[in-house]
Amino acid sequence: xxxxxxxxxxxxxxxxxxxxxxxxxxxxxxAGRGALAGPVCVGAxxxxxxxxxxxxxxxxxxxxxxxxxDSKQLSAQQRDVLYEYIAAHGRLKxxxxxxxxxxxxxxxxxxxxxxxxxxxxxxxxxxxGRVAVLLDSGLRVPRIWEQESFIRGDETIPAISCASxxxxxxxxxxxxxxxxxxxxxxxxxxxxxxxxEHLKKIRSDGLSSFHRVTFCTNFSSVPD
Numbered sequence: 179x180x181x182x183x184x185x186x187x188x189x190x191x192x193x194x195x196x197x198x199x200x201x202x203x204x205x206x207x208x209a210g211r212g213a214l215a216g217p218v219c220v221g222a223x224x225x226x227x228x229x230x231x232x233x234x235x236x237x238x239x240x241x242x243x244x245x246x247x248d249s250k251q252l253s254a255q256q257r258d259v260l261y262e263y264i265a266a267h268g269r270l271k272x273x274x275x276x277x278x279x280x281x282x283x284x285x286x287x288x289x290x291x292x293x294x295x296x297x298x299x300x301x302x303x304x305x306x307g308r309v310a311v312l313l314d315s316g317l318r319v320p321r322i323w324e325q326e327s328f329i330r331g332d333e334t335i336p337a338i339s340c341a342s343x344x345x346x347x348x349x350x351x352x353x354x355x356x357x358x359x360x361x362x363x364x365x366x367x368x369x370x371x372x373x374x375e376h377l378k379k380i381r382s383d384g385l386s387s388f389h390r391v392t393f394c395t396n397f398s399s400v401p402d
Contacts, residue, residue, distance in 0.1 A: 200324070202226055202309040204302060205337025206317055208291050209249070209345035214380070214397075215363070215370035215389040216353050217276040218287060220294035220317070221344030223264060223337055224271040224302050224309065231336035234263050249332070249339075249346035261347040264340055272340075273301035274348040279390040286392075288316070295319050312337050360386050 202224050210218045225231075238256040249257055264272050275297035277290040285293075299311065299319045311325040312335050319325055331338040350369055357366035362383060368376050370388075380389075380397045 199307055200227070200310050202304060203229075203337045204299065204304070204309050204311045205313075205331075205335060205339070205341035206295050206298065206311060206319065207249075207314040207332050207338050207342035207345050208294065208317060209342070209349045210370065211287055211291060211316075212372075213370035213390070214372050214376065214393045215279060215365065215386070216356065217278050217349070218282060218291050218294055219274055219276050219345045219349035219352070220291060220298045221274045221341040221346075221348060222272065222295075222298040222302055223340040223344055224304060225337065225340075226269060229269055231340070234260055234267075234340070237263060249342040251333075252343070254350070257343050257347050257350075260340070260343045264344060270340075271302050271304075272344050273298045274344055275301065276349075276352070279388060282390050283392045291316070292318055299323065314338050314342070356388060360388055363388075 203226075204222055204224045206220060206222045208218055208220045210216060237259050238252060252260070264270050275294040277294045281293075282290045295313070295317050296319055306322045306324075309323070311319055311323045312331065313319070313325060313327045314331040315327050315329045317327065328335055328338065332342040333339070353369040354366045357364065363379055363386060364375055365388075367373075370376070377397060380394060385391065385394055385397075
């Protein structure tokens with residue numbers, strides 16, 4: 179049975195979880211699930227139970243109390259600010275993992291996202307039994323980890339919201355780098371999603387090796 183999201187936001191989380199050996203929270207979320215090109219990316223952020231997430235989101239809040247927001251509700255500049263905060267903070271650890279378009283075509287996006295989540299989790303180097311893993315709905319990690327998933331977790335769970343920022347920034351930067359190799363497609367602008375610009379290019383030029391063929395069957399085919 180899933181605990182309500184509010185359970186993890188209350189001050190007694192530390193008292194509850196320390197009694198069963200949990201010392202850390204890991205949030206996990208993905209970016210790029212619905213894109214037509216490029217990898218899916220899963221981000222993971224680990225922090226101790228007493229970490230105050232409001233310090234981070236205060237950096238992108240102009241007025242009033244800091245508000246928890248997922249990566250899609252932030253500008254690119256705000257995401258970069260929060261990403262650099264996460265990366266530089268001494269009490270936080272973060273990781274990201276990609277699964278390529280080729281593998282997505284072979285095993286499907288759901289399995290690909292689960293695979294990326296497992297890799298991102300392993301990169302954190304934390305032992306099972308000491309960490310509670312909180313995931314956005316649709317994701318899971320191997321069963322050795324205590325885990326809970328939440329619908330719209332990126333909007334309600336601080337750890338998941340931070341993970342969504344890591345995933346989004348990491349993938350966006352990768353797509354910008356790959357745009358140098360696939361200049362015609364404009365990946366630096368749409369990040370592989372199905373914008374009108376992108377669809378028009380697929381129809382005129384076909385697909386590149388960076389595209390997900392199984393996602394693009396209604397638009398074109400891979401050129402010879």
